Amino acid sequence: MVVITHIVGGLGNQMFQYAVGRSLSVSTGQTLKLDLASMKKYTRREFSLQQFNIHADLARPHETPVTRSRGFLRRAFQLIQRQSPCQHIIEKAHTFDPTVMSLGGSLYFDGYWQSEKYFASIANTIRSDFSLAAPLSSGREAILSHIRTTNAVSVHVRRGDYVTNPSANATHGTIEPGWYEAAMQRMAERTDDPSFFVFSDDPAWAQQNLKSSWKMTFVEPQQDGRDGEDMHLMAACRNHITANSTFSWWGAWLNANPAKHVIAPLHWFRSPLHDDKDLIPATWERV
Template identity: 30%
Template sequence: MTIVKFLGGLGNQLFQYAFYLALQRAFGNVKADLGGYESYTLHQGFELGRVFGISLREISEFERKLYLPEDRRWLWRKLRQICGTKYSYMEEKQLFYFDESIFSKAAKRYYWGYWQHAGYIRLVEDELRRKLIFPPFDDDQNEKLVGWMEGRNTVSVHVRRGDYIGDPLLGGICDVAYYKRAIDYVGHAVENPVFIFFSNDVAWCKQTFAPYSDVFVG
């Protein structure tokens, strides 16, 4: 059996789901570890189910202890030795890297990582396109927005703040100057573009990008 640990917000979960499906296609018996989401408050928990109606085969607490080296008591160490899971834990070694060797041989593995590479997506692209379908809107706000968008050249602008501000790895990726250059580029490349800003800090976006749009979604 192979286990994939799911962690982070929806974006990370989508990458992990592609990795999960790729392993499932290669080896068959794959389960998900969703432990920790009940107390995870940084984002909105496990969102693949809520947004796309996706359900995964989850591991039991027994399987978690059998595959993870955390419990060092003699009984669990012996069970791991007997069941061949003593060295099953494998953490992603390099970010943004496609590790093709993972698919070379079936093994009892517990994978922890983000798996953010198009290589994993390409292996199951057809299946992802079938399964990642948004459900119909069931609230007035979204229905009105969709109706307003029809017939317009809408451009989605994603502005993530919050936990990304000040992050040494991610905080400087998209500064205000970057957004303004991108908006200017699209303005010349697309006929009558209408920019819709999606953000976890709508107030800041309205203050910063008011000249470019009057549609802001939180």
């Protein structure tokens, strides 16, 4: 008996995929395993959950369902073995599916599962699993010290493939400077003497376009494969302004302080084909 979750995408997506599997593994008392076959072919991101204290094994090829996306050799191997141990659960929509939580037996999760409703019942466990497996780098430790001396607000500016990839741009779109100005103004009305810490995959754009009379610190991204540390720097801030990005979603969610204030975009997706009603926690403000 096992719960297997299909891992693909960037760090934020990997975390959602892990979290739904972890939730079902806890509720059913089964082992959690990760299927990384798609990550071997995914060129835009690398598997990154090893940065955290996760509790999961790696799935073996014969344990995963036979699907067209697996490749000819893998399908042939599975067919020869005549094994199909798991019920294949394919995500039907971006909205929360409550029937998932009552499933039993061996399960294979295939989707993005972007809602805390899948794992809210074990929130403390998920936050513990996503604690860092190694100490912060010295540069990030210095930033953390700065964050702790201020009334810090994390601000995330996601551009990257949202700009360069036509498909990602059509689905998500980018957040304009005017929105960040309005969000920072609203945060300043709720926060005494805020200090904004700006995290971005395009720091030059952020510095050029985010102008403010408030105190601002632009955190330079590091190309060291330790972006989970940047997420934890976000989580160390008292309040948060997220982009339409799962990376900053987790940066805000990992902050366990119930008094935190989080501002998220009113429209997470540019495409009307995606319903985001279950993606943003009810306690967050949407602007």
